[in-house]
Amino acid sequence: MKLHEHQAKTIFADAGIPVPESRLATSVEEVLDAVDEIGYPAAIKAQVHVGGRGKAGGIKIATDRDEAEQYAEEILGMDLKGYTVETVLVEAGVDFVDELYVGVTMDRGEGKPVLMVSTEGGVDIETVAEETPDAIAREHVDPAFGLHPYQARKVVYEAGVDADVALDVASILSTLYDLYEDSDASEIEVNPVMITSDRDVTAADAVMNIDEDALFRQPDLADLAEESYEDDLERKAGEYGFDYVRLSGNVGIIGNGAGLVMTTLDLVDYYGGKPANFLDIGGGAKAERVTQALDMVFSDPNVDSVVFNIFGGITRGDEVAKGINEALEGFDEIPKKVVVRLAGTNAEEGMEILNTDLVEVEATLEAAVQRAVKNAEEVTQ
């Protein structure tokens, strides 16, 4: 779960990390009120979960009121890689002489958190990692002991951070690690940490992603997640408790189990179609979940046809069939053609129950996907 920059910065500031003065704004008027208070230069930053906001035109620096108005008009409401910008952060510009990267993430391979520091700040760190991996200093933290303060200092010096600010940067990093642990973050980074001409340090950006599996013990962050949905369908999926990802195609996909649902998406693509979504109803789903899943996919206006693929282990084919019937019998006319494939536990019982006047049925995954792709093509022709 990704927090917005402004949410993360509030958390950083509360923990004692210096951040520039800022205001949130959702209209041009609010932006102008904000710059009147903050002064110039002021950064106007789109609050959407999109990497490379700056390059895409989502961050502009205004040096006077006219510019602030112009940039506010440009950015508010703009489409940034598929997301509409509804909120901007208006932030005091920083007179910086240097930019650093500091972050904490989980090194999956090692199974340990890792501190990362680089003097190549302000650019995409993953590009730095690929092109000049030596430019990033790393230090693994023993997850059982937690961070020893010397480790934060060590990695900052190793990265070659200027000696006069090194301890301040180490202190930011140390606080970031505490936040990483305390808030069950999966990733936390400041890129850039700006060093000002007065040799102060400040966190000019903030990335904080929270482990979704830990939200049960992070109630405050779970509330922030609610505010953080940017897509009505993703919000709905969150309410239903589905694993759901929206894509740009027109073949709706429902299935059970992450690997099999991903495979169904891949097969849609393989047979010439375009997947509209990933939707995993999970293990052991009852009829009601199935009805909710169909409701989700039907409410996506991009979807032209649906494939419903179940391989029952703990999920039972008869429950799934019951759910499909209940969902579809409510319609005078089925909104989108649904192809169903049931296999595994109680698949035969399911096939007996399934109302085949309402759905198309295929025996194999491959055949079901091909038919759904064909159905989608027929709609778009």
Next chain:
Amino acid sequence: MSIFVDDDTRVVVQGITGGEGKFHAGQMIEYGTNVVAGAVPGKGGQAVDGVPVYDTVDEAVEAEDADASVIFVPPAFAADAVFEALDTDLDLAVAITEGIPTQDMAKVNKRLGETDTRLLGPNCPGIITPGEAKLGILPGNIFSEGNVGLVSRSGTLTYQVVDNLTERGIGQTTAIGIGGDPIIGTSFVDALEAFEADDETDAVVMCGEIGGEDEEQAATFIGEHMDTPVTGFIAGRTAPPGKRMGHAGAIVSGSGTGTAQSKIDALNDAGVPVGDTPEDVADHVESFL
């Protein structure tokens, strides 16, 4: 032969009195697994389907000589349950639970390096040696005895591939779900190493997915150490970067590491054919036998 579990495996079920634990313990017993004990704090002295329940894993091991555990404990308490299994020095612990916080698993992983216990999972369907034992939630009826080893990060994808194999009359020595989380116990390499050492396994299927570098490491291992032929499948070719595709571990990073293509390329470079469809995978297996 088989790997990791057989009809001598003596199983304690942690969480046997919960809904899932009770149901699947019953299914395991029905399949023929030696479920010798349950372990649930505060429920010692009870019995579930004739299986005696103990308050601690330690007591279960002491009284019933259990050597493997299956863990059906809710996410908030699951890491503690895994620690309990590891600290009791069982041969094998199978963690079925999905949704354990990653930082908890990092702590477990640290402990894992200090014990001889093998951990499978978490967030996995378990392990089955057809005709002998199953530890977990895999539907026993779709598997059959045979000479193909199967290792996978996903449950239902495993069932799909097994189904495609069954249609061709091909059975399994052992099928293993290693789990869909970012930090897991047994890796692809561990399972492949065991299959390579198993005389009865004549071919191996590995089903990977996006995220991490386990498949790439497996490819290197296959290229350098395996004579047994391997075929692969990688799910998530169409997954957009930065989105978690159901499994906590199934995520392509923003810069494009952990992609399906990188894994497919690594496997192909190691001489491992990767199927475009589950059907293709079965074709490859058939060609090996």
